[in-house]
Amino acid sequence: MSGFEPKIVTFLCNWCSYEGADKSGNAHLESPANILPIKVMCSGRVEPQFVLEALKNGADGVLILGCHPGDCHYKEGNYKTLRRQIILEQFLEEMSINPQRVRLDWVSAGEGEKYAEVTKEMTERVKELGPFKAYELKQKENASV
Amino acid sequence: MKETESQAKPKVALYWAASCGGCECTVVDIGEPILDIASKVEFVLWPVALDFKYHHIEAMEDKSIDLCLFNGAIRSTEQEHMAKLLRAKSKILVAFGSCAHLGGIPGLSNFSTKEATLNTVYKEVDTVKGEAEKKEPKLKKKVAEGELNLPKLYNRVYRLKDIVEVDYTVPGCPPTSKDVVKFLTAVLEGNLPPHGSIFGLKKNLCEECHLERKEKAIKTFYRPYEKRPLPDECLLDQGFLCMGPVTRAGCEAMCVKANMPCRGCYGPTDEIKDQGAAYISAIGSAIDSNDENEIKEIIAKIPDIAGTVYRFGLPSFSVLDKAGKQEEDNHE
Numbered sequence: 001m002s003g004f005e006p007k008i009v010t011f012l013c014n015w016c017s018y019e020g021a022d023k024s025g026n027a028h029l030e031s032p033a034n035i036l037p038i039k040v041m042c043s044g045r046v047e048p049q050f051v052l053e054a055l056k057n058g059a060d061g062v063l064i065l066g067c068h069p070g071d072c073h074y075k076e077g078n079y080k081t082l083r084r085q086i087i088l089e090q091f092l093e094e095m096s097i098n099p100q101r102v103r104l105d106w107v108s109a110g111e112g113e114k115y116a117e118v119t120k121e122m123t124e125r126v127k128e129l130g131p132f133k134a135y136e137l138k139q140k141e142n143a144s145v
Numbered sequence: 146m147k148e149t150e151s152q153a154k155p156k157v158a159l160y161w162a163a164s165c166g167g168c169e170c171t172v173v174d175i176g177e178p179i180l181d182i183a184s185k186v187e188f189v190l191w192p193v194a195l196d197f198k199y200h201h202i203e204a205m206e207d208k209s210i211d212l213c214l215f216n217g218a219i220r221s222t223e224q225e226h227m228a229k230l231l232r233a234k235s236k237i238l239v240a241f242g243s244c245a246h247l248g249g250i251p252g253l254s255n256f257s258t259k260e261a262t263l264n265t266v267y268k269e270v271d272t273v274k275g276e277a278e279k280k281e282p283k284l285k286k287k288v289a290e291g292e293l294n295l296p297k298l299y300n301r302v303y304r305l306k307d308i309v310e311v312d313y314t315v316p317g318c319p320p321t322s323k324d325v326v327k328f329l330t331a332v333l334e335g336n337l338p339p340h341g342s343i344f345g346l347k348k349n350l351c352e353e354c355h356l357e358r359k360e361k362a363i364k365t366f367y368r369p370y371e372k373r374p375l376p377d378e379c380l381l382d383q384g385f386l387c388m389g390p391v392t393r394a395g396c397e398a399m400c401v402k403a404n405m406p407c408r409g410c411y412g413p414t415d416e417i418k419d420q421g422a423a424y425i426s427a428i429g430s431a432i433d434s435n436d437e438n439e440i441k442e443i444i445a446k447i448p449d450i451a452g453t454v455y456r457f458g459l460p461s462f463s464v465l466d467k468a469g470k471q472e473e474d475n476h477e
Binding site for chain 1: 256417418419421422423425426428429430432434435437440441444447449450451452454462463464
């Protein structure tokens, strides 16, 4: 899959992760250009519909970054995201979409380094998975038969 | 349609594709008002009730049928052919019922491949085992009188609007007789909503439901047979997977009135792009736990997430809406 540059739509919460991304930039840490950042007020704003909409419109992966559990500006927005993520991962697998394409992680305002790390890891992961295609898991199944 | 009324009765066609026949029953189920409606229209095609042939329709001029109620999803070349034929001959083409609207129950076979479905039916079920050779499905067969042809199955199930342009949608599995009367009356009186409308209410089912809603804090999910629901209390609050929050209103919550959680047959409201994903969002908010392992345990109580949230709408799964438009299937 050399030469494949994935598009990774990244939702950043206003209070922690966006600041974290900012911090990473201020510190001149390198993060991949594959990341397409979208600022939202809270990771709890990121509905599963947004994730599907991103995949539908050409994203190869979706990264959701929010405040660490317990640190949410709105008390429990990120817990809602966590619950949705757990259901969404199982749902995606049943829908023949690799759940590895959607990742939820926590980045606080001070964790510039973690931001660089997570985005790098995610980019590597999606590069390995290759471009997003509908029915990807089912096709694999059929091929192995 | 008013102008035609004075000269001749409006022509009406009813057709079924991949469906169970429930939508036909709902038309008959109207009861006495159907006599009144029947006296005002002329049926030109209604395979379940009247003996008209396809060539009668083929012989008609384009746009000469005033109204066509089309129920059922599209799975075969024959169904696609009829959808296109009726589209050409009809002034108003209506996606009638959940299968034509969203893909419906037949759409659930999109979880599987065509080959797997055919293998199950013709080779793997206990009752046909050992007869695999004889049961090989074929599209052609030579008989004494000549060659018989069967329509080809597509790899996937499609909604009517994936194949042809749809003018109106009457949702429901099946649509309620009340809605059917309302819709037919609107057509006869020339009093139709804007083109493309879905003939239900704009709000979601919870807003028309009689049960009382409180704060949602779900610790465990129940299937309807596991527990008798408390009266007067929201079913989702009690842990039954009710699709009310993401489903269009219009049915007057008839399932909920019978203590069955809503299954979502009216499809999503106008604001929702993806009914299943919206429902995942709703139950994600309603679960009462912040611990990852506990959340996983609670979710494990849902037997089949994708099948539950897409019981009626798998072919309308938004990611495949565009991306999956069906590389493998060569439509005519």
